[in-house]
């Protein structure tokens with residue numbers, strides 16, 4: 170029976186670290202601030218934005234949500250971002266996705282100052298993942314690594330298999346895990362014999378977006394299983410990409426959903442705000 174990796178407990182620890190650092194900054198007269206832009210009325214984005222607001226209030230980070238109608242023009246959106254880029258009281262900027270149909274996501278995301286890009290989606294920050302530079306990295310892949318490091322799981326030298334190559338989780342994770350000195354394999358929809366690969370994994374990371382697609386028979390006994398999936402569950406709520414109930418009988422350690430990887434994402438965005446302040450040369 171696998172050790173359960175408690176994402177909520179790890180998140181609580183990181184939250185205390187963030188709180189302490191925010192307090193220190195505030196004493197120096199720096200009030201960390203995160204600005205979120207929501208264009209349109211995607212219901213999930215509204216929920217996520219509100220959740221960030223609540224969480225920021227909890228750690229003492231100032232928060233501003235700007236909502237714009239779905240009929241806003243690209244120029245209007247870029248004008249808001251440009252003003253935030255220039256505003257030295259704004260340390261972190263996040264653009265909620267999806268943007269309205271027809272609005273060029275690439276242009277919008279690339280208009281954010283890379284030093285304020287706490288979502289880690291600017292190509293410059295993506296590039297730093299490869300080059301090993303000091304940048305801002307996306308929260309969910311960071312979370313996958315952090316749950317292991319903070320559980321005393323060694324990554325160095327391990328066979329890590331990532332299932333999924335999405336832009337937000339799988340793809341950045343390939344190089345982030347390589348930077349942790351894992352031997353990395355990346356599997357995706359076109360992979361022949363997925364189970365062959367997953368069974369080689371000392372560390373198996375699922376970032377597919379398909380409920381319970383990683384089954385117990387695909388897992389090497391004793392492996393560490395990290396589940397970055399967020400899928401609607403049958404009886405409401407969310408479930409992961411891993412068939413948790415059966416997988417936990419085979420794995421050595423496993424993250425649940427909810428209560429695993431996802432529990433860290435918001436606090437890691439806040440950590441990025443603090444890193445952004447340093448990158449901006451303010452602390």
Ligand SMILES: Nc1nc(=O)c2c([nH]1)NC[C@@H]1CN(c3ccc(C(=O)N[C@@H](CCC(=O)O)C(=O)O)cc3)C=[N+]21
Pocket residue numbers: 176213214217218265266267399407426427428429430431432433434435
């Ligand atoms: N426009 C947009 N904005 C986002 O901020 C955004 C997004 N899209 N798409 C997906 C990712 C992921 N993300 C999470 C935030 C909190 C938890 C979280 O707190 N999860 C808890 C509780 C989950 C629950 O029970 O509902 C857990 O996993 O234990 C998870 C995931 C925000 N995202």
